[in-house]
Amino acid sequence: MTTAQLPPVAPEVTATLVEDLSPRLRKRLDAAVTKLGSRPAHRDGDTVTIAVDEETDLRLHAPGGVVTTADAITCGCLLAPACVHRAAAACAAPTADPAPEPAGQPDPPVAGSASQTDDTVSAPDVASPAQRAAADAVWSAAAAVLEAGVDGAGAVAQAALLRTAHTARLQHLPRVAGAALSVVTLLRAARAGDPSYRTAGLVTALAELLGTARRVETASGAELAAVRGRSRRPYxxxxxxxxxxxxxxxxxxxxxxxxxxxxxxxxxxxxxxxxxxxxxxxxxxxxxxxxxxxxxxxxxxxxxxxxxxxxxxxxxxxxxxxxxxxxxxxxxxxxxxAWTEPPLAALWEVPPSQQAARALRSTSRYADPDTGGSDLLFLDVELRGPVREPGGACLLALCDGGIAVRLTVADDDPALAHRDNLMLLATAPGTRLRIIGRLVPALHPRLALLACSHPTGEGTIDLGFDRLRRADLPVPDAHVQPFPPEPGDSGAHSPLHLLERRVEQTVPAGRAALGMLGDVSGEARRLRRAGLPTAAGLLTALCASAARRERDHFGRLLPADADGFASHWLSAARYTSAVSESLCAAAWEPT
Incomplete structure (x- = not known):
């Protein structure tokens, strides 16, 4: 059985089933999820049946494609409905997106607001006590996940986060709820060994969740509206x-x-x-x-x-x-x-540095939603050949201002044409193309290549769908150096990675991974010598918080301060993101 065979389960259903388990069965839940994943399943209309063993079947009834109630998951074992199988099935299934609020329903009022009249001015809008309580619960659940790391954040910790996400949605905090669901989805991918999982993605998702939950308490007015988010896209x-x-x-x-x-x-x-x-x-x-x-x-x-x-x-x-x-x-x-005709031609006339700055504003990891803008760049480039990287090869190109841009695959799925097209273009150094790519924030100019002009000059190529042929490419120019020097690679040797790797190291292994590091004064000195004293202070405070454990009067260890550690980690994550974006913008400046 694969996860894709199971119908999505509403977050509150998974949380309820896990909460109803006895403490003994909760300890067995992760093993039950793994075991259930190896059992055969088949679908019959709206019902998916899993053979728990030769005599016991587990059924998930999903009218409309989603399991919306706990009673829709039934098991034929002797312990049902208090068995571990129902909760294991809910934890193994994808998490359903929350249902949107009815169309036309106005946004709920928030505490502290007053009606707007000609003679009165409304007071600053602030979150209600119930909203602040919901955000605090999300923060605590996310801090517990960070404390335990991916290895320790099993089905029980995920269910706790799903429960707080459901509560946040009921309190009209859809952005917080959506961020929590994203974290759960990434945690499951990490624990299942999904090849598409990246630690950096979970770092961003956790920082977004913690940061948004924290801002609910202090935001007001227009900022609160952005922090709350929208349950449906307005048009x-x-x-x-x-x-x-x-x-x-x-x-x-x-x-x-x-x-x-x-x-x-x-x-x-x-x-x-x-x-x-x-x-x-x-x-x-x-x-x-x-x-x-x-x-x-x-x-x-x-x-x-x-x-x-x-x-x-x-x-x-x-x-x-x-x-x-x-x-x-x-x-x-x-x-x-055509791309060379008005009004489209004007898109390629904007300097690359200005385009990169605009794309960074729209794609900032922690930007408020509904900010508009696009992460696309429009460039005229000359292809120079492949460049090897730790994660594989990419295509190097030169654009205006002597900027060396790395062009990467937008999607690695072999069914799509992205990778084959990029590999073919890498065999034609010297070719000049007009391209469209999506900015990839990095310490050097980097784009995910999406479309380009046809090498023959006739028409355009959608690189995810259309497939180039070798006959479409011009004869390679023997005088073009395939591996030219890379000017303008500002920030490539920045020691910021010393802080970034500690931030990322926390996510897989939890707080204990940093608590055992010992003295990090050497890394802090390197950061200070590079002109990054704030990074040095954040690194020192983060590692000290991870190692700090208080004892009671009898010498027994007290529970770790998960909230304090989460605060230090969030500060470090937000700082590294901001500095990385600044270095990325600087790399796009012409040399």
Whole structure:
């Protein structure tokens, strides 16, 4: 059985089933989850049946595709319903996304607000006591996960975090709830040995969760609205739009969703997207690219729209640039524009450093949602050849200002064309291309390559869907050096990694990993000599907090201060992120 065979389970269902277990069965829960994962399962309509053993079946009933009640998971063993199998099945299944609030429901009032009239001015909006209590519970659960690390954050710790996520959603804190669900999903991927899991992703998710939960207590007004987030994406009217297609990219998420996102631009250069993403994985992503766009009366497919245009009336747009497909939207096919023609050509005229700064603002790890902006860069480059890296090879290219840019694969899935296309382009040094890529924050200029002009100069290539052939490439220029020096690599030798690795080291192994380090004064001195005294102070405080254990009057160890350690870790994580983004922006400056 694989996780994908099980229907998603609502967070509150998993939390309830784990909380109902006896202390003895909770100790056996992680082993039960692993054992259940090796058992055969089959689906019959809305019901998935797992053969626990030769005589016992476990059933998950998911009307509408989601298990929404604890009674929907039944077991035929003698201990049911108090057995460990029901909770193990819920923990093994994917976590369902929370149901959105009914459309048209206004945002709830917050404590401290007053009605706005001509004669009164509303008081600053602040979180209600119930919201602050929910955020505190999320903080405590996340701090416990950080304390234990991935190795110790089993099903019980995950269930506690799911319970607090459900409570946060009931208190109209969808951003906090969503961040908690992301942490649980990554924890499960890490413990299952998922090859797509990256420690850096869990570091970011935990810091986002802790930081957002902490800000609920102090935020007010517009900041509180951003911290609360939205349970559904708002769309606002945008009148009539004339849009020009840029390219289409496959979308494949860790949750099993797949689809396509097509990027379009307006006459003023504003970037918008038309998407179609649903459960289905990479197979759906490849199939839906040739389906009609869900927008008005247009008969264009996504791949056709990436090279054509649309005239839209009654358009609605979300804050992050997604086009709505409501009943009042009308759209008809219109002529497109080449990348070298107005208005699209203006996208490549912006200096790379300005484009990188804009992309960093929109992709900051801890930026508030609905900030708008795009993480795409539009560059004219000359390919120089492959460059070996610890994680594999990438393609080096030179763009304006002598900036050496590393071009990487946007998605490693072998069913997509990204990797094959990049490897083929690496065999043609000297080729000049107009490219579109997604900024990858790093200490050197780095992009995930998404689309490029055709090497022959005719048309464009969606690198996730279209496949280049060797006959499409020009003869390599023998005079081009495939491995030129890399100018402008500012920050590449920064000792910031001394703090970053301690932040990341905590996530897999927990607080104890830092508590056993001993003296870190040598690393702190290196940071100070490099002009990073704040980093040195954060490193010293983090390791001291990890090692600190108080004793009572009888000499017995008291419980560790998980909250204090989480605060020090969060400060270090946010600092390293901010400095890394600054170094990334500096690397894009022309030499």
């Amino acid at each position: 606002s009217p945008d009148g009539s739009l004339r849009l020009y297609g840029l390219f289409s990219e496959p979308v494949v998420s860790d949750s099993g969703h797949g689809g396509v996102r097509t990027w379009v631009a307006g006459p003023d250069g504003r970037l918008l997207t038309v998407g179609d993403v649903a459960p289905g994985g990479v197979g759906r992503a490849l199939g839906v690219a040739d389906r009609a766009v869900r927008l008005g009366e247009s008969a264009l497919t996504h791949r056709e729209l990436g090279r054509a245009g649309l005239a839209v009336s009654g358009a609605t747009v979300s804050p992050d640039g997604r086009l709505g497909a409501g009943k009042g939207v009308r759209a008809v096919t219109a002529g497109g524009a």
